[in-house]
Structure formats: C-alpha cells, structure tokens
C-alpha cells in the first residue's frame with residue numbers, strides 16, 4: 001500500500017526511524033457543500049498510495065453502483081462512512097485522517113461545511129498550521145469561503161491554500177482562475193493571513209493535486225501536494241517568549257522534584273533564570289529532563305520536566321517564564337469568543353474558565369460586538385448565540401497569567417465550561433488585557449483611574465462623520481497591543497481628556513490631537529509614530 005513499502009519489507013526499523021523523524025503538518029479542509037472536499041481528501045489518499053488494494057477494489061465496485069462520477073472512480077466514497085454517521089446524529093464533530101509521503105506526515109482535520117458548524121471548524125482548526133479552502137470554479141468566491149477564511153485567520157492559521165476545484169468543468173480556463181484568485185486576494189486583504197497560494201485543480205481527475213496537470217500549462221506554481229510537503233511551518237513557532245504551563249509536579253522521592261509540561265513557546269537552557277507565576281519566585285534551571293534523556297536546550301512543542309536549583313513552591317496550574325519577559329497577569333481581558341452551545345452567552349452569568357493549565361471562574365462583563373462570520377460586519381448584542389463569534393470582556397475571579405493568542409496560542413487560549421454539566425461551551429482567544437481606555441466611559445474610583453490610565457494611556461477615537469469606521473480600525477490593533485481604543489463623541493473625548501484620562505484623541509472631528517481619516521490604511525505608520533512619541 002504505502003509509498004515506502006519496499007523499505008518496510010527490507011528494513012522495518014529504518015522505516016520507522018525515518019517516519020518518526022518526518023515533520024508533521026496539520027491541516028484542515030473546508031469548503032461549501034459539494035465543492036469536492038471528500039473527493040479531494042480521497043484523491044490525496046489515493047495518489048499518495050495510502051489506500052489498500054481491497055479498499056480500492058470495493059470503491060471501484062461501489063462507484064459503478066452508487067457513485068456520482070459516471071465511469072470514473074468516486075474517491076469521495078472513501079470518506080463517506082463518516083458522512084453517514086454525521087447525518088444521523090453528529091456523533092463526530094471533527095474527523096482526523098492520517099497519511100504520509102516520503103517527505104512529511106500529515107493530519108487532516110475534516111470539518112463539516114454548514115454554517116451551523118462554526119464551532120466544529122474552530123475546534124478542527126485550532127491546532128492546524130494550514131487550511132485548504134476549496135472553491136468550485138463554476139461559482140467562485142462564496143459566503144462560505146469568506147467565513148472559513150475569517151475563522152482560519154481568527155485562529156491564527158498563517159498558511160492558506162485556495163484550491164480552485166472542478167477546473168475540468170471550466171476547460172481549465174486561465175481567465176476564470178485569475179478572476180477567482182483576484183477576488184479572493186482582494187477580500188483576504190482584510191484578514192491577517194500571511195501566506196496565500198491559489199492552485200487550479202480537479203480533485204476528480206487529479207490535476208495539480210499530486211500530479212502536475214497538462215491541461216493547465218499556463219499554471220507555473222506548485223501542485224497542492226508540493227505545497228503541503230514544502231510549506232515552511234517550523235518558523236511559525238514562537239521561539240522567543242518562553243512559557244511552560246506546569247501540568248504536573250513530579251516528586252517520586254525526596255531527592256527529585258520536577259515540573260512537567262509542554263513548552264508552549266520559546267526556548268530554555270540549563271542555567272537560565274526562570275520565574276514561576278503567579279508567585280513571582282525565581283530560580284535557575286538545573287536540568288531539562290525528557291523521556292529520551294537530558295537536553296541542552298528545550299524548545300516550543302517539547303514535553304519536558306524542568307528541575308530547578310532552588311526549592312521554590314510551584315504547583316500545577318502555574319506558568320514558568322523568564323523574568324525579563326513575562327506574560328500579562330490580570331483578572332480582566334478582552335477576547336474573541338466562539339460560542340458552542342444552545343444556551344447563549346449572557347453577560348454576568350458565572351462560568352468556569354480554563355487556560356492552558358490554570359482553572360478559575362469568571363463571567364463576561366461586556367460584549368463589545370458580534371462579528372458576522374459571513375460579512376465580517378460588527379454589530380451590538382446582548383447575548384452571543386450558538387456558532388456566533390464576539391469580542392467580549394472577561395472578568396475572572398482571580399488573577400491569571402495570559403498572553404495574546406496571536407503571540408502565543410498556548411497561553412492565549414481558554415475554554416469556557418458549563419458549571420453544571422462540565423461541558424465545554426465556548427472557546428476564547430485573548431486579544432489583550434482590558435485595563436485602559438475602554439473603562440473611561442464607565443465610572444471608576446480615583447485610585448483606579450490613576451493606576452490604570454497613567455500606566456496605560458488610552459486613545460479615544462472621534463470622528464463626526466464615521467466614528468465606527470475609525471474605532472473598528474484602531475480597536476483591533478490597540479487591543480492586540482494591550483492598549484484600548486474607545487470611541488466617544490467629540491464632547492465626551494474633551495471631558496475625558498480634561499480629566500487626564502486620555503493621552504490622545506485621534507479622529508477626524510474638531511478637537512482631535514491628530515487627524516485620522518476613516519479610511520486611513522494601513523495604520524502602521526500611525527502606530528509607529530505613537531510608539532515613537534511614547535504614547536503607546
């Protein structure tokens with residue numbers, strides 16, 4: 001069956017060694033119903049020779065009987081068992097499939113495409129490094145395409161392959177492909193996807209999936225499989241900010257005390273000074289122990305046990321970091337939340353909240369806005385319903401360490417758990433802490449005011465013509481940076497500024513310190529200016 005069956009027969013140990021050392025790529029496939037997702041997955045498995053002879057014979061027989069592909073073999077039947085299960089009662093939310101080539105190992109998260117399955121896509125995508133977004137060449141970019149791309153970017157997926165499928169039905173028209181590609185790229189400018197490639201394919205016939213197509217001689221790019229095998233994902237890891245959430249304290253005897261966990265980000269070496277949070281006690285790393293022996297350096301993704309030179313008190317749920325690079329620690333934060341249950345998210349209601357290793361309780365203190373996953377428009381809401389996504393403020397019952405999800409997903413994500421049923425009902429991605437300007441519109445004590453705003457100057461955006469447009473632009477960027485942009489009318493801004501609560505008023509109306517047009521883009525130069533002036 002396998003592409004390496006010769007090696008398996010000749011030297012099974014060598015095969016296993018090679019296989020173990022191959023880099024793993026996790027990706028997900030998404031697209032509209034009938035775009036050809038099952039056929040594509042079947043094609044990838046088939047052309048990378050991951051199908052047993054007898055399986056293939058059975059599918060060939062079934063293709064003639066029940067397939068939708070006429071004379072051709074219906075590779076979608078390979079994944080159909082699962083679909084039947086899904087239709088009956090959604091017993092499986094996300095199905096994972098495994099295959100490998102000589103170069104890499106792959107895990108495909110196969111998520112259903114219907115709108116009501118946003119939560120499933122979020123679950124499947126949360127560990128993926130790449131998303132394949134299928135588009136039917138006949139219909140072009142659809143609402144679903146946008147929704148899936150938005151969720152992929154929200155979850156921090158950096159690599160997207162837009163597979164323009166069914167090109168055989170469009171006679172492999174270069175013009176049609178270019179139209180779809182341009183429309184997609186124009187839309188994707190709004191998202192934070194770093195690497196987008198478009199490939200014209202026919203999943204049914206196999207063109208440009210694994211084998212290069214002779215029917216699209218105008219296409220000079222890589223085949224889908226070449227992209228999957230070569231896309232650079234090692235660099236995506238954060239190797240700068242060391243974080244080790246402690247999952248377990250290992251104390252087999254009085255002489256050994258080790259702190260076990262998977263390094264969420266960064267690197268660590270024996271001799272490094274580290275700090276435990278929340279206690280802020282410091283010590284030096286004595287050794288980094290793993291299943292395979294001691295390491296001279298541990299890095300993101302590795303499961304390790306750290307021993308320290310001093311006996312400091314660290315327990316499960318703490319995070320070990322480096323003293324000169326600490327996460328935020330606080331009780332209030334802003335986060336994007338995907339809601340996953342029929343009972344809506346209601347501000348003020350108590351929930352259990354679980355971060356990488358620490359658990360606490362808390363409630364949502366505010367819904368900043370809902371994001372329409374199809375159009376990306378924002379709207380105000382009192383509740384967040386099943387499959388909706390919102391930017392919310394979370395208030396925790398005790399201070400916990402956290403990071404922005406875009407910087408360190410491992411310590412920037414949390415789940416929301418129902419207190420009675422213990423079921424996961426929401427997933428959150430931290431956008432920033434919630435201290436600062438957004439409070440400026442609600443009463444706070446004088447002490448608090450001084451503390452919050454002196455430390456973190458706020459920016460208020462005003463614009464008589466279109467305050468929302470400015471706020472939307474500023475909002476996201478500043479939240480991400482741990483600063484908060486609030487919108488206000490010119491009058492409110494003047495009052496806030498006079499009270500010393502606001503460092504700077506940005507906007508297009510009279511009274512603004514700096515002028516900022518509603519359509520000003522990109523904001524990078526503005527942000528750089530503000531940083532230079534020490535305002536943010």
Ligand SMILES: Nc1nc2c(ncn2[C@@H]2O[C@H](COP(=O)(O)OP(=O)(O)OP(=O)(O)O)[C@@H](O)[C@H]2O)c(=O)[nH]1
Pocket residue numbers: 031032033034035036037038039040068069074076083113165166167168169201202203204205
């Ligand atoms: N002509 C042509 N037909 C295709 C191609 N890819 C898929 N199809 C056909 O499109 C139909 C839908 O394909 P599936 O693979 O079942 O699509 P899907 O996206 O998995 O659909 P769901 O499982 O319902 O979400 C089937 O009849 C396929 O044979 C292609 O490249 N060219």
